[in-house]
Amino acid sequence: xxxxxxxxxxxxxxxxxxxxxxxxxxxxxxxxxxxxxxxxxxxxxxxxxxxxxxxxxxxxxxxxxxxxxxxxxxxxxxxxxxxxxxxxxxxxxxx
Numbered sequence: 001x002x003x004x005x006x007x008x009x010x011x012x013x014x015x016x017x018x019x020x021x022x023x024x025x026x027x028x029x030x031x032x033x034x035x036x037x038x039x040x041x042x043x044x045x046x047x048x049x050x051x052x053x054x055x056x057x058x059x060x061x062x063x064x065x066x067x068x069x070x071x072x073x074x075x076x077x078x079x080x081x082x083x084x085x086x087x088x089x090x091x092x093x094x095x
Contacts, residue, residue, distance in 0.1 A: 063090045070094065 002053050061082040070095075072078040081087040 059089060061090045066089045068092075 015093050048049075060066070061068055061084070064082060064084055066088065067083045068080045069083050070078060078094040080092045080094060082090040
């Protein structure tokens with residue numbers, strides 16, 4: 001009978017320990033999910049900001065993101081072309 005009571009007590013301790021560990025793991029998973037959500041939101045914000053900045057900059061190709069080069073012609077006109085030409089076909093007349 002004592003052995004049985006001892007075994008039940010040991011099993012109860014193991015069960016209590018498992019419950020505490022389970023609660024700890026659930027809390028850790030919840031924190032990790034929250035951190036991941038924040039990082040995804042930051043990444044989305046950063047990508048959106050970079051996209052807007054790239055669109056507003058004159059020195060970045062809007063098609064591929066490479067640098068743009070300016071070509072001035074003797075007649076006073078010029079164009080901006082992508083540095084990756086002929087792979088990227090972006091061209092814009094200078095104003």
